[in-house]
Amino acid sequence: xxxxxxxxxxxxxxxxxxxxxxxxxxxxxxxxxxxxxxxxxxxxxxxxxxxxxxxxxxxxxxxxxxxxxxxxxxxxxxxxxxxxxxxxxxxxxxxxxxxxxxxxxxxxxxxxxxxxxxxxxxxxxxxxxxxxxxxxxxxxxxxxxxxxxxxxxxxxxxxxxxxxxxxxxxxxxxxxxxxxxxxxxxxxxxxxxxxxxxxxxxxxxxxxxxxxxxxxxx
Amino acid sequence: xxxxxxxxxxxxxxxxxxxxxxxxxxxxxxxxxxxxxxxxxxxxxxxxxxxxxxxxxxxxxxxxxxxxxxxxxxxxxxxxxxxxxxxxxxxxxxxxxxxxxxxxxxxxxxxxxxxxxxxxxxxxxxxxxxxxxxxxxxxxxxxxxxxxxxxxxxxxxxxxxxxxxxxxxxxxxxxxxxxxxxxxxxxxxxxxxxxxxxxxxxxxxxxxxxxxxxxxxx
Amino acid sequence: xxxxxxxxxxxxxxxxxxxxxxxxxxxxxxxxxxxxxxxxxxxxxxxxxxxxxxxxxxxxxxxxxxxxxxxxxxxxxxxxxxxxxxxxxxxxxxxxxxxxxxxxxxxxxxxxxxxxxxxxxxxxxxxxxxxxxxxxxxxxxxxxxxxxxxxxxxxxxxxxxxxxxxxxxxxxxxxxxxxxxxxxxxxxxxxxxxxxxxxxxxxxxxxxxxxxxxxxxx
Amino acid sequence: xxxxxxxxxxxxxxxxxxxxxxxxxxxxxxxxxxxxxxxxxxxxxxxxxxxxxxxxxxxxxxxxxxxxxxxxxxxxxxxxxxxxxxxxxxxxxxxxxxxxxxxxxxxxxxxxxxxxxxxxxxxxxxxxxxxxxxxxxxxxxxxxxxxxxxxxxxxxxxxxxxxxxxxxxxxxxxxxxxxxxxxxxxxxxxxxxxxxxxxxxxxxxxxxxxxxxxxxxx
DNA sequence: TCCTAAGCGAGACGGTACGTCGTGTCTTCGG
DNA sequence: CCGAAGACACGACGTACCGTCTCGCTTAGGA
Numbered sequence: 038x039x040x041x042x043x044x045x046x047x048x049x050x051x052x053x054x055x056x057x058x059x060x061x062x063x064x065x066x067x068x069x070x071x072x073x074x075x076x077x078x079x080x081x082x083x084x085x086x087x088x089x090x091x092x093x094x095x096x097x098x099x100x101x102x103x104x105x106x107x108x109x110x111x112x113x114x115x116x117x118x119x120x121x122x123x124x125x126x127x128x129x130x131x132x133x134x135x136x137x138x139x140x141x142x143x144x145x146x147x148x149x150x151x152x153x154x155x156x157x158x159x160x161x162x163x164x165x166x167x168x169x170x171x172x173x174x175x176x177x178x179x180x181x182x183x184x185x186x187x188x189x190x191x192x193x194x195x196x197x198x199x200x201x202x203x204x205x206x207x208x209x210x211x212x213x214x215x216x217x218x219x220x221x222x223x224x225x226x227x228x229x230x231x232x233x234x235x236x237x238x239x240x241x242x243x244x245x246x247x248x249x250x251x252x253x254x255x
Numbered sequence: 256x257x258x259x260x261x262x263x264x265x266x267x268x269x270x271x272x273x274x275x276x277x278x279x280x281x282x283x284x285x286x287x288x289x290x291x292x293x294x295x296x297x298x299x300x301x302x303x304x305x306x307x308x309x310x311x312x313x314x315x316x317x318x319x320x321x322x323x324x325x326x327x328x329x330x331x332x333x334x335x336x337x338x339x340x341x342x343x344x345x346x347x348x349x350x351x352x353x354x355x356x357x358x359x360x361x362x363x364x365x366x367x368x369x370x371x372x373x374x375x376x377x378x379x380x381x382x383x384x385x386x387x388x389x390x391x392x393x394x395x396x397x398x399x400x401x402x403x404x405x406x407x408x409x410x411x412x413x414x415x416x417x418x419x420x421x422x423x424x425x426x427x428x429x430x431x432x433x434x435x436x437x438x439x440x441x442x443x444x445x446x447x448x449x450x451x452x453x454x455x456x457x458x459x460x461x462x463x464x465x466x467x468x469x470x471x472x473x
Numbered sequence: 474x475x476x477x478x479x480x481x482x483x484x485x486x487x488x489x490x491x492x493x494x495x496x497x498x499x500x501x502x503x504x505x506x507x508x509x510x511x512x513x514x515x516x517x518x519x520x521x522x523x524x525x526x527x528x529x530x531x532x533x534x535x536x537x538x539x540x541x542x543x544x545x546x547x548x549x550x551x552x553x554x555x556x557x558x559x560x561x562x563x564x565x566x567x568x569x570x571x572x573x574x575x576x577x578x579x580x581x582x583x584x585x586x587x588x589x590x591x592x593x594x595x596x597x598x599x600x601x602x603x604x605x606x607x608x609x610x611x612x613x614x615x616x617x618x619x620x621x622x623x624x625x626x627x628x629x630x631x632x633x634x635x636x637x638x639x640x641x642x643x644x645x646x647x648x649x650x651x652x653x654x655x656x657x658x659x660x661x662x663x664x665x666x667x668x669x670x671x672x673x674x675x676x677x678x679x680x681x682x683x684x685x686x687x688x689x690x691x
Numbered sequence: 692x693x694x695x696x697x698x699x700x701x702x703x704x705x706x707x708x709x710x711x712x713x714x715x716x717x718x719x720x721x722x723x724x725x726x727x728x729x730x731x732x733x734x735x736x737x738x739x740x741x742x743x744x745x746x747x748x749x750x751x752x753x754x755x756x757x758x759x760x761x762x763x764x765x766x767x768x769x770x771x772x773x774x775x776x777x778x779x780x781x782x783x784x785x786x787x788x789x790x791x792x793x794x795x796x797x798x799x800x801x802x803x804x805x806x807x808x809x810x811x812x813x814x815x816x817x818x819x820x821x822x823x824x825x826x827x828x829x830x831x832x833x834x835x836x837x838x839x840x841x842x843x844x845x846x847x848x849x850x851x852x853x854x855x856x857x858x859x860x861x862x863x864x865x866x867x868x869x870x871x872x873x874x875x876x877x878x879x880x881x882x883x884x885x886x887x888x889x890x891x892x893x894x895x896x897x898x899x900x901x902x903x904x905x906x907x908x909x
Numbered sequence: 910t911c912c913t914a915a916g917c918g919a920g921a922c923g924g925t926a927c928g929t930c931g932t933g934t935c936t937t938c939g940g
Numbered sequence: 941c942c943g944a945a946g947a948c949a950c951g952a953c954g955t956a957c958c959g960t961c962t963c964g965c966t967t968a969g970g971a
Contacts, residue, residue: 494917495915533918533920535918538917
């Protein structure tokens, strides 16, 4: 997963292998860059190992020495495109929500991110291991932003303290935010313009409040 | 798009072709069925034209006479998997919303639908024509369900009459519903269980109401 | 074999079939012409039935209604290119020989004849029936010219009467004349210029005389 | 042309290629053997690359890495079938001539030689480059045998020293010997039996002598 | 005169081979 | 021992041609 430890699972088999020529770290960088470029140009299916090797100025052997297959390589190349979101404290829940929506939309409007995300999600429908890697390296960090935002809102008094099942509502909120932005960007195919973002923020805040309000009308 | 009109774009240029041996309609059916079966078993990438032809009891040439490439064939094979949603009138907005969420989730939990949808969406990030086909044959029919549901709610008095920009809010609602379900199913990788669905319905109703309520609180 | 009776073997199965639309005779002509043109342009292997049909302005069905296969069609198309030789009586054996050499060389220097002859001979190495057709429709007529020439020479007194085994020497003479010209034209790849033709005639006359002279030195 | 240098024209551009895995020489051998076997069994047209590859225990790609097309491969496979003639010194011109006729006839009566020779000659009527390859690798070696035979006869005193244009008469003699044997074998379709061979030898010797005798009869 | 069997154009069909491309493994060299 | 170069087995791709078939239309001859 991590680009600095490309060996499939264990970065160093049993502490050994200290002799011989060490692997070039420039090569890692060049290969991942080449893979990202090829992914954007050609898509997951059109990307070929020989092409990536040629772009990186490297032999095909070198690729296979570091990653066991094309899918693993592309996944590594893609992983760090999607972990960049941060959430500044803007002082109010509404501002925080609007900000995260906008940041996420900006991320998804870059073509390499679109291709990368859709490609690995598509591939993951047939590969449970890949799905797990997506959960840990992409979904989980973003989910944490939602947790953080709610804590801030609670400490400001904008939201009541945690309900009975905090995990479940976190999941839901995350699915709504990420899902709506992804759907608009990739399926509907329309940009996340200010009007839509504003409506969406309103929508979210209402839903958020409703979720934290115990159903008073039984 | 439609399985009965496999010609790439125009099903038959108005007036048809009257000469020559007509194409076998059984073959169309058999090929599309075979393609769907192969898609579920092997995934988009593992599906091979020769295999589809063999399953359909048909020559490979017959496939290429009807579809210009593997992608086009699979797209047609897949298209009618996704247009099946209907929206019964259950008497209340909440019930209608819960129903559509559940139906959509059931659709997306079938493995062939997952593979198919993600694969074509992934491909569409690099192919504007494909994206247009997705919009017209998949997105638009689903979007109409949202329009219908809102009309029903308005005639019941559960929602106020249309706001100033009905299209924009329809788009938003649709993005939220479809996006959240897709995200939960395919990215988060968790099932749409009753708890989540219930929370989501609550969330949606609150948001919906907020969208239809002019911002009275400055 | 005959272009006017294209039915495989029997031109009319048991005298019957007098009803229905008669076959177009123009089509025969057009098809054979098209086949010859295609043969010269593309060679035996490169020639395709669909192409011949298109050149002749005719449907592929029409070809297969008249000839059972590509090879049969091409053979018919080629057959009448090679039966054109005649042998005028020039008054002396030497003149007659020189004339037949020159005529044969002219025939073989036309590209369509080259392609046609070599193609059917090549094909005949794997098809005994084709070899028989070559013998009767191509070899035999030419061989008769040799018989005729010898008779004339004998009646002029230039050669003694038939030896014990006339057929054997006729075969030999024919093989030498045709073989040498064919070899020079197609294998050596040089033209039959007057110098070569003159030497060849001298050579032939000497051999001819020797063959008709009983071996005096036992 | 040579089976040990299958690269289309230049076997290795002077200085070679020193990097990468070297080509398997066993594969060369196995492929050419397989091609020859397939040629005899199936003929030029019936031979398929996939079949040759399977017989040789090799992937189809390996064939195409070495030869650009089926024709080139078969040509190489065939070339060394035809360069096997040698001419022992039997002590007299007549014996030498009889020997070369018999040897050549034996060569041409093997089915693989027939198929191979006719096929490449047929192909060469449409391919000047192929014709040149035939000249240098097949025709020229055989022609040299005629030169050698004449030199021996001259040194024995059976023939006078070279006439004015030795090349021209060599060409002629070669065309007659090779042409007659080829014609009898492939076109006439009769075997080169002892009677024919004996007559042919007599014929050749007479012609040979006449060619070397200046025309004393004005 | 009309009926009817055959010819005809058009083109789909089942096959088979083609030649290309991509993957992941291997084998050789030089650093 | 690493890295480059590239050969290799495998298998899918999309194309071309063969020879067959199935349409609907045309065209004569025999009734």
